[in-house]
Amino acid sequence: MISIPAGRVTLSDRRTQRRWSVEVEAYQIAAFAVTQAEYALITGARPSAARGDRLPVESVSWWDAIRYCNARSQREGLRPAYRLDSENGEDVGWVDSADGYRLPTEAEWEYACRAGTTGPRYGPLDEIAWYRDNSGGRPHEVGGRQPNAWGLYDMLGNVWDWCWDVYDAEVYGSYRVLRGGGWFDEHWSCRASVRRRSHPTFTVDDVGFRVARSGRT
Template sequence: MQTIQAGSVTIADRRTERSWTVEVAPFLLSPLQVTCRAIGEAYGFEVDGDDLLPATSTSWFDAVRFCNRISELEGLQPAYAITGEASSAEAGESGPGEREAVVWDRAADGYRLPTEAEWEHACRAGTTGPRYGELGEIAWYRGNSGERLHRGGELAANAWGLYDMIGNAWEWCWDIYDAAVYRDYRVIKGGGWFDEHWSCRAGVRRRTMPTLSIDDLGFRVARNMPR
């Protein structure tokens, strides 16, 4: 886990033409996206194919359950209270989670998803432009990916030691995108291996249903700073 320093970030939404600034406290963030191997080890099953690829085809519900799972394995307090129908992630598959409700205990020391503000602050790593480096040097996108997913860490990291914040696979964030319009749709960030260059920028924010599992959408984990 990398230490991410405190700061502030301005989030802009092109759809509504709104922007807002969020103060971000220091926190910890994984330098790579969660891999298939990590999922398999957490739930005790073997992964077919390259297990060092990012764990895509995981729903938002699967991601929060994984956070709780590894928190429990490491003796940490799980960040999420989850009620309702269980996702089949515990069986090593991506499941619907359609009747689940998730509440975040913000004081817990366990693993969790980053907020959108934390994610963008970490991605930018003190930069102010659309990206933290030249696109082809930092990101797998449609122009160089061969239209496939790649192992994490093969391209350049940002100044804070984080890889693939842009490109390779979109990443789930904790936040609801716009409850008034899209109900429980969650924010995804970063762009993916099939996206054109204009979608692979630090400030791009998209949304999708939390039950979606698709081959260019994964996640990385965060934790509160230890007290």
Template sequence: MVGLSGGDVTLSDRRTGRRWPVEVGAFRLSVVPVTQGVYGAVTGEWPGAGEGESLPVEGVSWWDAVRFCNALSRREGLAAVYRVGDGTVEWDGRADGYRLPSEAEWEYACRAGTDGPRYDGLDEIAWYRGNSGERVHAVGGKRPNGWGLYDMLGNVWEWCWDLYDPQVYGSYRVLRGGGWADEHWSCRASVRRRSHPTFRIDDVGFRVARGAVAQLGSRTESV
């Protein structure tokens, strides 16, 4: 994982035209998306259409990602961040385990101090429709951003913690980053996508984060 000191990021939504600033605290983020090999070692399951230990795990729902974070935390002797109930999940901000990044953390990490739509030329940093051969690729095969993070754009979309727009879309969660099947316009730092937390498809995965939320205490959301 890479330690990030935190800072300010401005999120935007093309659908509504809304922009909003967020202050991001210090946190740690995995250098690559969770791979099939890691997911299988932790859960004993190998979901998705592709096969290969170094491929990003895909075909996983938001719920699957939450449960993986807890399983990885327990495996490493850390306190689980999420307490999962019947239709609810509680995020304990005091726990030291693994979790999904917030949407603001994800964009802050993706941009790595840049302010354009991408942190480098798309073909150099991402697998997308124009160069993927219509398949997922092993993580870390393209150039990282300035903070040493690979595959922040392209290859697989990544689940974030946040609800997309609860007043309009209910329990739908945020996806970021674009995937191997997407056109170039979807592989930008600011692009937001939404999906139901039970949704599984072959271009959606996730990466994990730790830290920087102790001040939040705990909170419960229905999903």
């Protein structure tokens, strides 16, 4: 887990042409996406289409990621970050005071991805990301590309990251935010500002997640 300082980030949405600024409190975020070995250790499951302990877990839904976070928290003696009222992905409450694992908000995700930079990417794409032009049509082990200035790997490319946020409740209902681009995406999808959305039960072989925790140690 990497400690991230408090700050401010400006998000944007190309569909609506909207821009908004968010104050981000200090938090921690994982240097890598959750791997298949880590996911299997906590859940006993190996849902991924590609197989390998150091590959990022994929083919996991937003709901799967939420349950993983709570289960890992319980295993490590931390207070779970989520109150699970149902299994439809719509009645999940975030316990603000909890010290357990959770998904990053999309503001936290973009702030961490940028690591103080202001351009579309934190480095040359072929050096920092696995995407359609260099992935060979498959995901790769985490940490194989260069990290950003804060020591975070694969923030762009390899697999998309689920975030906590609802994308646009009025238009898309319970759809949640995805960030970062994946191994199958064109270069234009692998940018710090790109937002994607999907239903919280959706799974596909280029979507995974990384964990965060509130506060700093």
